Structures are given as structure tokens and as C-alpha cells.
Amino acid sequence: MATLIHRPDGPLADGAVQLSSTTPVLSGGRIGVLDNGKPNARLLLTRAAEGLAGRIGGHLATVTGKGAGANAATACTSQVLETLSKEVELVLTGSAD
């Protein structure tokens, strides 16, 4: 017999998944690396960024950590995010274990 039940997931928070608009063309773009604190993340992400920069004619503009007191398990400081948003068009981050 057909029955109505409640969905288990509930609504999403306002703006929860709003991402910034993507850069339509990366050619010549500035690339940043955000080291998330995992082992070898800086090395891996920097190599990837350099490779990408070579393919799109861009350049690696900055390599940074998450900020004072932050680590792989905590959020990046807002100061670092603001700086990145001004200095680069693309950020590589998120190396796992």
C-alpha cells in the first residue's frame, strides 16, 4: 500500500553549497597552492601547479599554508583565504593521507 513518509535528509542551509564562479579561461592565469598540512602536500601540489602552469601559459604565484594555528584537520584562516582570492585565479589544495 502506498504511503507518505518523510525524507531523512532535511533541507540545506542557505548558501551552503554556493561556490564562486569558475574562471572561464585559465590561459595566463595565476595559480596558488594551499598546503593543507598533510605530509608532502606542499611538494605534490606545487609540482602539479607547476605542470598546470606550463600547460596553460600561467604561472605559480604563491604557495602558502593555512595560517597560524591551523592544520590538516582545521579550517584555513580567513586572512589566508582573502589573500588568495586577491592574488590568484585558481588554487590547488586538498592532498589526503
Added chain:
Amino acid sequence: MGDNAAVDDYQGLVEVADQGPEGLYEYFSERGWGDGLPLVAPTHERVEESLSHADGDPDEPVAILSPRDGVATRRAVAVNAVLAGCRPEYLPVVLTAVRALGHQQVNLRGVNATTHPVAPLSIVHGEVVDALGFNAGLGAFGPGTRANATVGRAVRLVLLHVAGARPGPGDASTQGQPSKYTYCVAENSAESPWEPYHRSVGVEAPSAVTVHCGENPHNFHDMESDRIERILDKAASAMATFGVNNACISGGEWFIGLCPEHAAVADGDGWGRADVAAYLFEHARRPASEFRAQFDRLAWADWMRTADDEALLPMTQEPGNIRVFVTGGPGKHSCVIPSWGMTRSVTLPVAG
């Protein structure tokens, strides 16, 4: 079973062709919902009955849960409590645990994103333990009691559905752990020599829930000692291992679940909760050189970072991070519960 086509509407109601165990199981599985176990259909009537035990607006958020950034309204929590098999009157306990998970210091995004097997343990304190039939005695962490089993399961279902902590896209745990199905225990205040845990952390309420995000319990036993130091030496040895995140993250907490008989020995020796914590802080130690040999990166307090290699360093940076409660029944087995590390426990009064 039949064709369980969904008919979504703005109230979050969907139509299922078959609300029996197999039909519901199939419907949920197709949508990536559920925990792999049979579910109770969250019909409007059941959800409303559950919500009749909450105090506020059913659609008021009690927490925003990462990584999905799902809104845990009272209604959404009630839906998952019904799914888990909770009696309606359990809802305030589930709501309190969910409310705690939304606190920033829990760092739920990290809890769900990590490869560590961490699961939130809900510890129920106070009058609600007896009133709702939680098992704080023999086999307190184990099966057989509806309140423990379904409240813990409801919390996990909220994480799966509302927080989006599904293995893979929302939960990166390498192996998981059994307590990711259900993880709820009650404090045995009746056989504890000390004030209820929640009062020891400043929560003056008849009932409360503590949420601690950690590993499964690690057992230690001592069948013969009549001195608390000798018992706690076993706890210290269970703590002083390099395999837990507490070894490399000094800000992590430990929860120590003493059985009543071990707690009675402590009390007989005139020890309070803080004495137990202080002893474990002093005796659960390893040389700094051994830590440094084992880890390339140590998220340590500054004073530990600068210690000489010969210094014996503790498994957490301060005794206040070692939190003691009493649970279980007859026998001489207790446990230590390591933390994921980058998280802090939260204790809140039970409220609907």
C-alpha cells in the same frame, strides 16, 4: 515490494509504494540512504508522535551539520529517530546530542572528513537514564537495550542523512569502526562515588548528554588489585600507545569509563575524579625521543615540543583533558576511549 517512485513535495514527504521492511530498505538503498540495517518507516504519524516530545518549533534548526551543511531541524532529527527505532520519548536525548555535534569545537567537518575511524559517542547522564530505560549497568556499551541502541543509531542516521557523512563522499574513514553504527552509553550514577559527570563540567541540569568524538573503547582489566594506583597503571599502559591520534595531537581528550568496582576502589582510597585524571596524566607517558622517532609531525603544545629527549611526556597536554565517568556493571573491566584529536567534547542539558 513494488515501484517506489518518489513524489517530493516541499514538506519533505515522499510516497513509497511499500513501507514494509524490504520495500523501505530498497527505497532507501536506491537513494544512498540508510545504514544497511532495516528501518522503521518515518510516516507522518510516527514523526508527529516523536515531535510531541520536543518543545520548540519543529522546523527550527538545532544545528547545521557538515560536510553537507544540512539543517538539522527538530523534524529532520525526529525522522531519523523514527527510522532508527527510537521510542518517541527518546527524541530530546537525540536532539541534545545533535545540538552538541553542531558546536564549533566538535569540528564535525573534520570528524567526518578524516580517514580516522572516529565516531561520536553519546554519553547520557542524570535522571533521564532511568526514566527512559538506558542501560548504564552490565553490558552498557553492548546490545540489548532499545534506548542505547536506537539513540546511538539515530545520531548516526542524522550524520548519514543530514550531515551527508556517507562513506566515500562524506566520510573518508579508511576502515570505519563498529561504533559508526551506534555509539551511546549511559553514566552509572547510582554506582558512581562521584557527582554526575555533567555537574563536574558545570552543567547544572537534571539530565545531560556529552558527545565525545573518538575511537571504540579500549578495554583494560584488573581483577585483583585493591589499590587504585595498580588499577590505573593498566589504564595508563592502554593509553600510552603510539597508535592513537592522542600520541601526536596533544590537545586531544581521553574519556575513561571506569566500572563501578574500579571506581569504588578509587573512592575507598579517597580519590576523586580529578585525582584519577592527575594520576593518568603523570603515568601514561613515553620518552620524548620515542614520540619523535615515531612521528614526523607532532601537533604538540609548545612545552612538549621543547622538552628534552629524555623527558617523559604525557598522552595529552593537561590533566583536564582526561575525563572520567562511571559505567557498566559487576566485574573489573574498564576502558579508555581515545579521541580523534582535533575535536573537543561538548556536554549539554537535555532539551527538546
